[in-house]
Amino acid sequence: MRWECHECGEVHQELPEQCRSCGTKPEIVENVWRCSRCGEQGIAGTRTSCPTCGAEKDQSAQLAVATGRRIAGEQGRALAVGPWLYCAFCKTQVPPVYTSGPKHGQPTERCPTCDGPLAESTHEAKSEVIRESEAATYRPQAVQRRGGGDAEPPSMQPPTQPAGAGGGPSSRRVWPWLLVLLLVGGLWLLFGPGKKVGYTVVGRSWERSIEIETLQKKASRDWQSDLPSGAYNTACQRTFRKNIDVPIGSETYFEDEEDRSRCEDWETRTIEDEVDDGKRCTEHGYKTQGGVSVKTCLSWEKKTKTVRKTQRECARYRMRHVKKTRTKYKQEPVYEPFCSYEVDTTWRTTRTLRAGGSDDSSQPTWPTVEGLSRRERAGKRQESYRLRLQLDKGKREEVFTARDEAEWQRHRVGSRGRAQVKLGSVVGLVDEAP
Template sequence: MDEPVYEMLWDCEFCSTRKLLGKTHRYCPNCGAPQNPAKRYFPTEEEKIAVEEHEYHGADRLCVACRTANHAKTKFCVGCGGPMEGAKSVALVSGGGPEGPDRAAMAEVKEWEKREHAGKLKLAAKAGAGLLVLAALVLLGLRLSSKEVELSVNGHHWEREIEVESFRTMKETSWCDSMPLDAYDVLRTREVRSHESVPDGEDCKTVRKDRGDGTFSEEEQCAPRYRQEPVYDHRCRYSVDRWARARSENARGGLSDPPAWPKVRLKREGACEGCEREGARKERFTVAFDDKGKTRTCLFGEDRWRSMAPGSKWKGKVNRLTGLDCSGLTSLP
């Protein structure tokens, strides 16, 4: 079955006669001016006029010499008699909507808006790039703006810590397919785990297509429609017995106190409910320096920490952003 075909409309730009028929009125019946294909537009639903037994040969072509619209098969222009060799097809009306504005004017407006938008984007991009460069330069300047300082050691401090873990029952939840094997007291429920797209018919609309010869056709275009359906799965809430951090034991001192690990008293040893064990061990060795009344600190390994005698002088660099460079300290006589 052929698509239904209807008349396009056009407005005479010389006498302002409106709603002339695109196929029937190749010239304005009021003033005789030739039809300007750029003035064609789609009619409203109430204004549609069907074209019966219309033989379509293609879109009209514009005469190179006088810009008159000619039928696709015309050999010589009906306006000036010039040959139609090399003539280009007229531009088609897009959008498929009802009566619309002048396409040339709209094209000019859209082009201006496009240039305006592009200009704003370029300006914003340049401003953003400038700010990024400025921020990078500021950060670089701060990193490079180090000053040399003379320091004296005025304190030593050490701290050692042992974590204590206890074996206890913990409540956890996960999808049942990832539940640990040693879980117990399991409670299963059905919950939404994800969604899937399920076909749910089609969304159809009527689309108008300008055929370029003063007529247009209509066709129905359909696209599949989907709905989101929940996908259920089993969610498990359960108990598991695990080692977990309970507390920590600490020992602290200075240079005169030999570093030692704290004594840990476990409530009960083994793998029973409430049993305890030693966990991770941590230690920190800190040296404090005097910088003209300002205290600066560094963390070192124990050997380096011991090598810095109280009152000894050191030279180093202080950065405004990162502080004292502890790795670059050199001793002074």
């Protein structure tokens, strides 16, 4: 049986008398079982039958870890190594060594209940790792085929969660369908054919406009060397800008300097350092083995310790007098032209010329652009042509904006046709008027 020391984490391939690293002894405790026939509990793990009703300790017996009942010495280790076999004939769970009688401590050969040879056994108790907090709770005994191996300590199962968490799946599957339905409906409204309704043209109007843009300008002040390109109306004046350093020769001077090669005063300092110091168990558990369990560690944290070191350091070096040279400067003022200026910025729409008519005989023309100043120009042109339609259905009047001037020209006042209506609005004219 592989054993990881529950104090220091040292791994041993065989269950030792004590940890080779820290000296901790493996902690082997007894399991107790509950009889499934009469319900008697707290029966010692090494007992093979119920003291109350006499039922055998078979696979239906439930076990709990009695963390207070330690089993010391060779006997404990032999029980912890296992295996705890189930008799092939009467199904009794049998300890790996005799726990009493003249053969005490020797490997068990025959079933104490039916005297059948254990060599025929095919199944054994499976070892499991249990949290310390859950150790005292009765649980079913896991069973595996003989020689099925050992449980590894960190193979902890997370606490079982109640099944069926999260809402029912049906409610979650309805949503996508609803969205698809809404989308199809919307597309039908947008691209469907709509309704065709007869109409009479009862009025026409047109409007054309031209935007007039004005070139904007900005007035500001700056140094002549920093003026923006295209600046005009500049007026400059020589102005003090800054002082500059002008070299006028060199001078010598003396300076005290530490001589790092000559120490005059030593001191010792103590330095504290945190270093790794193995690990510490933060949660213990138990690994079951038939009628006994072995204490184990489920999670570790790193441990550190403080180490003190002394260091010798120089507190004061000898000073020396050193001759040095440096450049001398004088300050000179700099004058530069400082200017006020103007500069053109962007074109912006400042007014709009409009022309329009609502008389059936008036022909669309563009408004006349004239009298522009040098800082003005004609900009964006816009035109719109509207038809006032009276729909046959409900004698309702609707204003429709024609696609272009040609469509507008084809529909005179009094002409009839059919219009495409969607969601109560005219979206297009279908038939050409005769």
